[in-house]
Every structure is written in C-alpha cells, then in structure tokens.
Amino acid sequence: MDAQDGIAEAETLLQDSDPSMRSLAHEELTALQSEIAQLLTQRLPTLLLPPSSTASLGAMIELKAGVGGDEAALFVEQVMRMYLRYAQAKGWRTEILSKTSGAIGTGTGTGLKDVTLKVDGVGAFGDFRWERGVHRVQRVPATESAGRVHTSTIAVVFQETKVSSPMAAQVLPVMEKTTETADDIVDEKDVKTEVMRSRGAGGQHVNKTESAVRLTHIPTGISVSMQDSRSQHQNKAWAWQILRARLLDQKMIQQAQDRRKTRQSQVKGMDRSDKVRTYNFPQDRVTDHRIGMTLTGLDAVLEGEGLEGVIRELKEHHRGLRMESLLETGEDLEE
Template sequence: MEALVEQIEARFAELETQIVDPAVIGDRQRYAEVGREYRRMQGANALATEWRRAVDDAAGAREMLEEGEDPELRELLETARERIGELEEEIRVSMVDPDPNDDKDVIVEIQGGAGGEEADLWAGDVYRMLTKYAERRGFKTEPLQVSDGKYTFAVKGEGAFSVFKWEAGTHRVQRVPATETQGRIHTSTCTVAVLPEAEDVDIHIDQNDLQIDVYRSSGPGGQSVNTTDSAVRITHKPSGVVVSMQDEKSQLQNREKALRVLRARLYEHAVAEQRAEQAAARSAQVGTGDRAEKIRTYNYGEGRVTDHRIKLTKYALEGILEGDLEEFTNGLQADEKRRLLELQAQSTQPGT
C-alpha cells in the first residue's frame, strides 16, 4: 500500500504542476485532459493523505503503549487500524480505471415495450423521471424527439454518461392503469438506451497509407490540356478510397484539393462506423423489451422500487419518480468498481 500511496502522491503533485503550466493551458485539448485527471486524482490523493495520518496515529499509539497499557490509547490504536483497512480498500477502488466514455454527454432513447398503450404511458413517466434526475444532478437536457411512446433527449454535462449509463435496459412497472375498469394490476415495460454522444471525428491521415500517382491532365476526348504531370490520383490503401484531381494547373494545388476530398470521405466513413457501433450498443442495451427482461421494477401498489442488478429495494416510489435516483446510481457505481477491482486483482495473480 505504501508504494501505491507514493504513486498517487507523485502523480497528483505532477498534475498540480501541469494544470498551472502556461504551455498546458495554451493547449486546449491537453488542458482538458489534465483537468479531468486532476479532478479524478483529487479523491485518491485525499484518501492517501488520510491513510498516512491514520498510519502515523497507529504508530504513535503503539509506541506509547509499549511504555504501559492505557485504555484510551488502546482504543485509538484499534480505531486507527480499522480506518486504515477501510482506507486501503477505498484507495484501491479509487484507482480503478474509469470507463473512457464516462465524461461524455449522452443521448437517451426511451420507447414503450410490452403492454400496449400502458407501456407507452409508462415510457412518458420514465422520460419525466430521467429528465428530473438530470436537473437534480445539474445537467442540461435537450429534447430531440417527444411523442407518444417514444422519447429521445440529450443530457449535457461533465460525467453525464457515468451517471445515466445505469438507466439503460428494461424498466418494468406493476400498477393499475388509468384505463383499467376492474382494478387489475398490469405489468408493462419500456426500454431505455443510453449512448455516449459522438464527438467530431478527427481524421489523421498517415502519409505511409497513401499511394500518390501523378499524370498529365486531359480535356474532353483525351485532348491534353497540360504538358506537365499536374493531375494527381491519391489512393488511401487501408480503405481503398481513391480521389483524383486535375482541375488546377499546379500539381501541388491538385494534391491539396485531393487530400481535402479524401479527408471528407474518410470522415464520412468514420461517422458511419460510429453510428453502426452505437446501433449495436443500443440493441445490446435494450433487449427485446419483454416483461421478463428488467433492470428495475416499479411497484405502485407497494410503493416499492427494486434494482435487480444490485438487489436494492427502496420504498420511496413517489420520490424516485421525481428523479431521486442517486442511491441507485451510487450503489451501481460502487458495484462496478468492486467488480473491476476483482478482475484487476485476478489479472495480476501469477499464472494469469
């Protein structure tokens, strides 16, 4: 643990220096990256500082107890030892690598599942619950599509994905619908997809991936319009995209134009791939919307909400529907960190 604490202290000190470095401040992308890591490391550094204090307290109490038994010192020592154990676990958890998408804005899609008209009504209730939750967390929401049974909106703010990714899946409700005349309880569902909002795709073209051919430009019917090899054909070997340009008399100008067109085409390809990946992620998240598929059940008769992933039940339905979801989010985040920590420990064992 001493080595891990030293590592945290050294990295945090390095980040403290970088975040006020004019060279870093002048580079927007680097400054944003340093800022994100600095904020992430603040918690770990605070825990490391408390751990050192607890270790010193325990060492001091042990030294004094060697001179004679003292009930107060014995209690101080036991308290310090207990806290050291807790802090060591918290420090390990704080250093688990975060999801690379956690800081991104998100797009949330809600759609009625099993249950017909009641499922569509339930989708609207979940939409209101999640937008209220966003407001409670200080995020901004932007409606993109709002209609009966289908709701799409953006959530903007640092860490939005880290909060809302836990809402992805099937939300099941058990209640008596307003249209039910005999008071029977119906079970309905809606599906929620939470996707990190795609950022602008930066296209970096490796010159080694290009095959550039030059030739004489020609006019209609093959008539030569230039006696020099000014026309340019660029082939992007990894993708097979080919761009030719001969409008300009200068080879350099034709090359620059061809690269601009090539970059635009590769951008289009990258965006299409992103959309395909998001579509696959959405399909994996929402499942079929069947009643048996559920991440959370909302039971109106008992005022009960159960998150089946962490077996957490709260008898506070009204508040939860008003956006009070923090306890579920905190529990799911802690569970994820514990699982990642276990995987990390397994991967460092000999023979793995």
C-alpha cells in the same frame, strides 16, 4: 506519521498500566483501523482503476413503448420526466430531439410511444449508462375496475433492437463531430443520405417540403430517420448525432465483448439484456435486481432525486467487479 505507524504505537499503548492511557489508545486504534479500511475500499480503487474513457461524455437516451399499450406509453412519459429532472439537478442541459405521442384511450394522459433525449454535461453518460436494461413497472391501471395489478416493462439498451417489451430505451454516448475520435467513428462516404417529405399519423404527408432525413450506414445497415423539425438542416444534424452515437456504442460493445470472453460469469448481472429494475407502485418500492437493492420511496425515484442514490450504488458495485477482475486476472472490466 502514517496510519500503520499509528496503529503500531496504539497497540503498544494498549499494554500501558494507566487505564486512561489504554482507553485513549483503544479509541485511537479504532479510528486508525477505520481510516485504513476507508483507504482500501475508496482510495485504492481510484488509484488502481483508470477512469472510464466515456464516462465524461454526454448521453443520448431513447425510450420506446412496446406491447404494454396505454400503460407502457404512460410509463415512457414518466421515465422521461425522471431523467429530465435528474439531469436538471445535475446542471446538465437537456434537449428533446424527437417524440411521438401515444394513442391513449383512457383520458388519463397522452403518454409517449417513443422519445429521444439528448443530455449535455460532463458525466451524463457515466451516470445514465446504468439505466440500460429491462425495467419493469407494476401498478393498477386507471381503467382496471377490479383493482388488479398489471405488469409492464421497459428496456434501456445501447443499440437499436427490436422492441418486444412495453418500453425500450437506448442510452448512447454523445460525442461531438469536432472531436478526433468522433470523426474516426464513421466515414461520411459510408453513409447514404435520403430526404423526403415528413409524414404524420396514417402515413399522410404533413408538409410540402422535403425536410425529413434518413441516414443509412452502409457497412452496418444502421439507419436513423429524423423529421421532427421543419428544417432539413436541423433534422440532418440530429440524425448525424444519433448515428455517431449508435456507431460508437456498437464499437464499445464489441470491445467489451472481446475483453470479457473469459469473464462472463462475473459481469452477467450487468448485461444490458437482463431485467435491471422493478417499480412496484402498490408496495411503494423500487428494486434493482443487479445488486439486490430494494428501497421504499418510489415517488422520490421517479422525481429524479432518489435516482441518484441508486446510480451511486450501481457505480460502487461495478467498481468492485473491476477490482475483483483486476486482482484475479489482471484485466479491467471497464467498457
């Protein structure tokens, strides 16, 4: 007997002359109505909406400090740690491909001007994709004698952009070269490869071998430089991974834009250029502006544990937008 038949029978028993039978029917009716509501809100969307073609991929995360100075560099380091701990809890493998220390004059920490992380694990991109956009941190710096709250921001985006905020981050889908789709992303004949000696602070050469690598995709002008390893082979391999990820992301963005020309009002809240989240230290709260969610326990989020609940709510919100679009226009908003 399915839920609808059960509801029809329970409604009949509500008219029974026996009070105990009516009470049992009322309880059964409430339970069946709850079951149907759950099927409609959770089960039905999974049947109607196909899974994302990129959700199971790994992720490349790039964080860059901008005009926020020391505070921005310190926040880059904190956000990197948050992502590493989140990935660790998921059982994903992480690797720091490159990083540049920040010029911190406070003595409170080193900070990072930029860092590139690679996260290998099924579902990594499906989770971290929700981190793209402008993030804002509000707190009192250690050097602020008057106790005034300063505001810095970070941005998580899918392609390389000019950074005008205190921290920018890219979340890129990682696709291995051995897959057919990855080979379709870029033709190696379209890529110019340059090798050079690695440079340190102030532009001085830090080694005598040409281990640094720069790849330039001629059709798009996208360029990737890598010099963190002393091995030219390793630097070249990392640069190719980042280049493929950026080109795949660019392709995904273009496809999404083509599908959304008539649906911009629905997805504005998910636009990567919008401010997405605020971390307010004095009030111990985190606000995600895309879904209007505010929660306390900022430390739990920065430790990675509380981030899972935020990402889960963002997924539910996006699934709702997809259902709305599918029912109204027959088009799926999924990228």
